[in-house]
Amino acid sequence: MTPSNFESISVTNLEKKFGEFVAVNKISFSVKKGEIFGFLGANGSGKSTTIRMLCGIITPTSGGGMVAGHDIITEAEEIKKSIGYMSQKFSLYEELTPFENLRFYLGVYDVPQLQWSERIDWVLDMTRLQNARDRKTRELPPGWRQRLALGCSLLHKPDILFLDEPTSGVDAATRGHFWNFIKKLADGGMTVFVTTHYMDEARFCGRIVMLSNGKIVACGSPAEIIAEACPAQTNADLNDAFITLMKRDGI
Secondary structure (H helix, E strand, C coil): CCCCCCCCEEEEEEEEEEEEEEEEEEEEEEECCCCCEEEEEECCCHHHHHHHHCCCCCCCCEEEEEEEEEEECCHHHHHHHEEEECCCCCCCCCCCCCHHHHHHHHHCCCCCHHHHHHHHHHHHHCCCHHHHHCCHHHCCCHHHHHHHHHHHHHCCCCCEEEEECCCCCCCCCHHHHHHHHHHHHHHCCEEECCCCCCHHCCCCCEEEEEEECEEEEECHHHHHHHHCCCCCCCCCHHHHHHHHHHHHHCC
């Protein structure tokens, strides 16, 4: 499979089975470079399983794909070097300071030590955490911890950033700041692949895929999905479209 020069991610007939259970059912889609791409679905729809395949963590049962120019089956380790990943659960070390967390992950990502000082200052400035660099991470407000987790995922300056429910549990104002930052990353050429349960956030995505029972039930821009799912509702939004599509698929 040879992706376009304008695609960061491309998958064809991607499938994952666990025994007899089909978690992801032969899905195909592509993501453009520099795009904010939304991946939406109810719990158990196959979102996390798909992300784990794209990140080279688990191997597909069938089908294939390319991520950052690397084959998801034969070049999983190369993919891991080319992506950043932020999970929905806070995964940093709470007894360490932001500075110590950043220094630890620089080693994990194998960033040359001569670049450590510059990368730490870059992330602390970008996430507005310079004044908190020496506080215990557990003492930081939830929104600050989310910013730190995002900063750690960017330390090696990845081509693609995977965000799994990145604003879960933070207030509306913090979510707004977070998305402004995400848009700046995409404007700078980074591809952002994001899952979210907040439909008001999904509208910031250039395109969206909606999953149900491991299958794609909608793909397109937010406006296209709304128009297709709710043609008779003049004031419909993404939440209306999501509910309609999930009901249509029996959820």
